[in-house]
Amino acid sequence: MFFEHDSHEPNIATSRYWLHHLAITAERCAALAEKKRLGDAALAVMETHLSRRTYFVAERYTIADIALYACTHVAGEGGFDLEPWPAVRAWLARVAQQPGHVLITAA
Numbered sequence: 001m002f003f004e005h006d007s008h009e010p011n012i013a014t015s016r017y018w019l020h021h022l023a024i025t026a027e028r029c030a031a032l033a034e035k036k037r038l039g040d041a042a043l044a045v046m047e048t049h050l051s052r053r054t055y056f057v058a059e060r061y062t063i064a065d066i067a068l069y070a071c072t073h074v075a076g077e078g079g080f081d082l083e084p085w086p087a088v089r090a091w092l093a094r095v096a097q098q099p100g101h102v103l104i105t106a107a
Contacts, residue, residue: 003045004067011039013071016078036079043085046072050087054094061098069095070104 015035018028046068049056056064073092075082082089095101 001064001067003042004064007038007042007045008068009071011035011042012075012078012080014078015039015080016071016074019078032079039075039078039080043072043075043080043082043088046091047085047087050091055091061095065091065095074104 012035015032018024018032022028024032053059055061056068069092071078072082072088073096082092
């Protein structure tokens with residue numbers, strides 16, 4: 001959960017929020033490049049972890065998966081390409097199969 005709060009959300013979620021809900025100022029535009037770099041670094045950590053595991057904790061679906069799924073499944077809306085991360089994409093598909101699954105963009 002600390003990883004989601006400190007490495008994932010400030011970069012992946014913030015980029016998406018800025019691009020879809022705020023005006024892109026010169027300052028935000030300049031900051032997006034660093035957020036992209038740090039967000040890709042977070043995705044790389046997730047890829048390494050998930051290349052050896054089915055889920056993030058204890059080999060079962062937990063709150064950690066729910067927390068990380070929320071913004072990861074819409075990371076493309078923040079300018080992040082998930083194509084280089086096959087383990088992340090496979091994990092996203094597993095989470096999407098969970099009972100009661102809801103997309104972050106669902107009404």
